[in-house]
Amino acid sequence: MVSVWDDLTGQPEAIRIFRAAAAGSGGAGSRAAVDGAAGDDAATDGAGSGRSGDSSSMTHSWLITGPPGSGRSNLAYAFATALLSPGTPEGDRLTKKQVDARTHPDLGVLSTERVIISRAEVRALLAASQFSPSVSRFRVMVIEDADRMTEITSNVLLKALEEPPERTVWILCAPSEADLLPTIRSRVRSVRLRVPSVDEVAALIERRDGVDPAIALRAAREAQSHIGMAHRLATSAEARSRREETLRVALGIGSVAGAVEAATRLLAIATDDAKAITVERDAEERESALRSLGVQQGGPVPAALRSQLRSLEEDQKRRATRSLRDGLDRILVDLQSLYRDILLLQLDAPVETVNAAIQPELEEAARAAGPVESLATLDAIALARTRIDANVSPALSLEAMLISAIRKGSAL
Numbered sequence: 001m002v003s004v005w006d007d008l009t010g011q012p013e014a015i016r017i018f019r020a021a022a023a024g025s026g027g028a029g030s031r032a033a034v035d036g037a038a039g040d041d042a043a044t045d046g047a048g049s050g051r052s053g054d055s056s057s058m059t060h061s062w063l064i065t066g067p068p069g070s071g072r073s074n075l076a077y078a079f080a081t082a083l084l085s086p087g088t089p090e091g092d093r094l095t096k097k098q099v100d101a102r103t104h105p106d107l108g109v110l111s112t113e114r115v116i117i118s119r120a121e122v123r124a125l126l127a128a129s130q131f132s133p134s135v136s137r138f139r140v141m142v143i144e145d146a147d148r149m150t151e152i153t154s155n156v157l158l159k160a161l162e163e164p165p166e167r168t169v170w171i172l173c174a175p176s177e178a179d180l181l182p183t184i185r186s187r188v189r190s191v192r193l194r195v196p197s198v199d200e201v202a203a204l205i206e207r208r209d210g211v212d213p214a215i216a217l218r219a220a221r222e223a224q225s226h227i228g229m230a231h232r233l234a235t236s237a238e239a240r241s242r243r244e245e246t247l248r249v250a251l252g253i254g255s256v257a258g259a260v261e262a263a264t265r266l267l268a269i270a271t272d273d274a275k276a277i278t279v280e281r282d283a284e285e286r287e288s289a290l291r292s293l294g295v296q297q298g299g300p301v302p303a304a305l306r307s308q309l310r311s312l313e314e315d316q317k318r319r320a321t322r323s324l325r326d327g328l329d330r331i332l333v334d335l336q337s338l339y340r341d342i343l344l345l346q347l348d349a350p351v352e353t354v355n356a357a358i359q360p361e362l363e364e365a366a367r368a369a370g371p372v373e374s375l376a377t378l379d380a381i382a383l384a385r386t387r388i389d390a391n392v393s394p395a396l397s398l399e400a401m402l403i404s405a406i407r408k409g410s411a412l
Contacts, residue, residue, distance in 0.1 A: 004091025010196020022082035066193025069226025147179035263398035
């Protein structure tokens with residue numbers, strides 16, 4: 001029998017906790033079945049920590065934490081499928097299809113396209129959480145990127161976590177517990193994910209996406225076990241090409257003028273990458289919206305309907321802003337891996353390089369400078385990530401960072 005847990009990788013302890021919770025939640029209608037030992041503050045064993053001393057018991061609110069790419073949302077939806085499936089913690093095929101399409105009547109999802117989650121979005125989800133389940137044992141409410149909630153927005157959610165309806169289960173996802181308010185953390189059971197190994201991610205990509213084992217392994221290594229990025233690198237030649245260009249641009253910096261030119265080029269790469277992700281989706285959304293409004297393709301949009309299209313366009317612009325920021329961060333993470341590799345070579349560390357495909361260039365760069373310079377560049381990359389996240393101009397942030405990457409003997 002195919003299980004909803006089969007497409008997850010590298011998280012055996014977390015899967016054990018959620019599978020046992022889903023298995024133990026069936027049948028009983030009382031709050032006790034949903035909120036097993038909610039009053040305890042003892043830490044759970046294995047991957048979990050939080051409110052209950054029994055890591056296999058069910059509770060009404062969960063927090064899944066882990067680094068980007070560890071599979072937080074994948075695990076959240078697998079757990080949701082298990083809870084929504086009739087009679088089995090392994091999940092059934094129909095429920096999985098509905099959850100994957102986000103169309104299950106007892107599933108609520110908040111997956112923001114914005115830089116922050118707004119109060120209006122949380123209030124809409126709270127309103128949906130008050131209804132009784134229509135076809136399943138539970139209503140399941142999933143908030144991806146819960147760390148994007150401001151303090152005011154978090155306080156809107158807090159009331160629902162304190163007094164949830166009897167059959168509502170909340171699943172929050174965030175990079176770490178520290179990204180949420182203490183009042184939120186005290187009302188959820190936290191399950192921490194680890195970074196899966198390169199081999200585990202490669203095996204998943206090979207099995208799920210049907211790619212060549214060598215490509216899957218390289219993609220998993222260069223993505224540094226980030227499952228989503230590994231999938232993209234393994235299945236998109238353009239994504240691989242953009243990544244290779246990013247590294248070669250950085251390795252070719254030999255002057256301040258070269259750093260400024262490189263910053264311009266990296267910003268263009270990030271923009272192209274963001275467009276590759278959003279343009280096709282934007283066109284599909286607009287076409288779907290026009291079809292639902294009864295407007296023929298290529299035909300004029302009646303004035304009464306234009307406000308709805310403007311709202312869609314505004315959402316798409318916000319998504320483009322976030323996508324560009326995410327693209328810039330991916331570039332900086334790739335550059336971190338580059339200078340990490342260079343530093344390892346300079347120190348003769350017996351550790352495998354991330355970017356083994358350009359090993360000769362790494363060795364040349366390692367000879368052009370010392371470990372002190374490489375450490376300074378890594379610090380500059382970390383600072384650039386912080387600045388861009390704080391809305392400092394990406395171009396200026398990249399220029400300041402790349403000036404530290406100038407190496408003797410590099411091409412101008």
